[in-house]
Amino acid sequence: MRRVVVTGMGMINSVGHDKESSFKAICDGECGIDMITIFDPSDYSVKIAGEVKDFDPSTVMHPKEVKKADRFIHLGLKAAKEAMVDARIPEDTDMEKFGISAASGIGGLPAIEKNSIIIETKGSKRISPFFIPSALVNMLGGFVSIEHGTKGPNLSSVTACAAGTHAVSEAVKTIMCGGAEKMLVVSAESAITGAGVGGFAAMKALSTRNDEPKKASRPFDANRDGFVMGEGAAALVLEIYEDAVARGANIYGEIVGFGESGDANHITTPSLDGPARAMKAAYKMAGEPKIDYVNAHGTSTPINDKNETAALKELLGGKENCPPMSSIKGQIGHCLGAAGGIEAVVCLMAMRDGIIPPTINYETPDENCDLDIVPNKARHTELNVVMSNSFGFGGTNGVLIFKKI
Secondary structure, X not given: OOOEEEEEEEEEEOOEOOHHHHHHHHHOOOOOOEEOOOOOOOOOOOOEEEOOOOOOHHHOOOOOOHHHOOHHHHHHHHHHHHHHHXXXXXXXXXXXXXXXXXXXXXXXXXXXXXXXXXXXXXXXXXXXXXHHHHHOOHHHHHHHHHHHOOOOOEEEEOOHHHHHHHHHHHXXXXXXXXXXXXXXXXXEXXXXXXXXXXXXXXOOOEOOOOOOHHHOOOXXXXXXXXXXXXOEEEEEEEEXXXXXXXXXXXXXXXXXXXXXXXXXXXXXXXXXXXXXXXXHHHHHHOOOOOOOEEEOOOXXXXXXXXXXXXXXXXXXXXXXXXXXXXXXXXXXOEOHHHHHHHHHHXXXXXXXXXXXXXXXXXXXXXXXXXXXXOEOOOEEOOOOEEEEEEEEOOOEEEEEEEEOO
């Protein structure tokens, strides 16, 4: 099988518009969660989210073209552009062997909401002709491929909060099996709308700590009461190891393992078994290495955090064998389908810089979450192998393992 490495990255989220500023803010424990401004949340039980502030979509699209794409596509284009510049792809690259693997959990929810209102208030003849192309999840990959001229496989993963991670593993499979020589993975989400917030709130999935937005997302803390919605995007350029070495590319790390599983348990309540099997599959594929750090799914929900802790202990044979594990969702919220992509970028930057991002807002220990979760302050240490977990509604799980080269 071909070895697959990462040679370019980009990301945007509520604490930064590029990978370097975002990563620094995350490691510094900064929090991008605040009162919602994208819509008026006055009548909602949840009024907080991790919004990307001061982002101008005309910086990634011609102003006249902006209305043709929903916000998740704008954010994805921003991350993809950064990753492609970072990868320094040669001009003579065969673009027919360069593909796209895109991901979003929900896609163009703002466009769906807006046009649904138009139908009810103004009639069907007032629907925008750009509605469908702006809302479809696969149009993220479509817009990105047009922008960068990639003509290889154009794939999309729509697996809830595991989508970003699955997009990486799908890209790895494509390269390993000879379907492409390079793949641009881009995951994006922007679902902070009335329907998005109202829908998750109706499920009792969100934190209602509206009076303390910066402390609302508190992974592994005993007083956690739900996740906080975030938005953002991430992109990674993947290519064959030998090709990257031959062209002198900067290699952030190698993807040595991935695992996928289904819970077959409940549409929204996660199991312990499903995540554990995904971890085991990735760990086995990677050759059962010593893992130095785990970037947790760590949603700040009561069941996920407990189950994820137990699954890692099951994988490695007990608490005493587990490495540090932290969640960055306290800083940027839960970016749903983009979370796995953002966290993959964070894992690779953590290996590069030798630093573990902290789990912020950890105040009260939970006996069910008793691992070293790097509370409140980043930790400097050498990292050679890191794991990233993502679990989604419907019982869909994805795990990645990266290795420093």
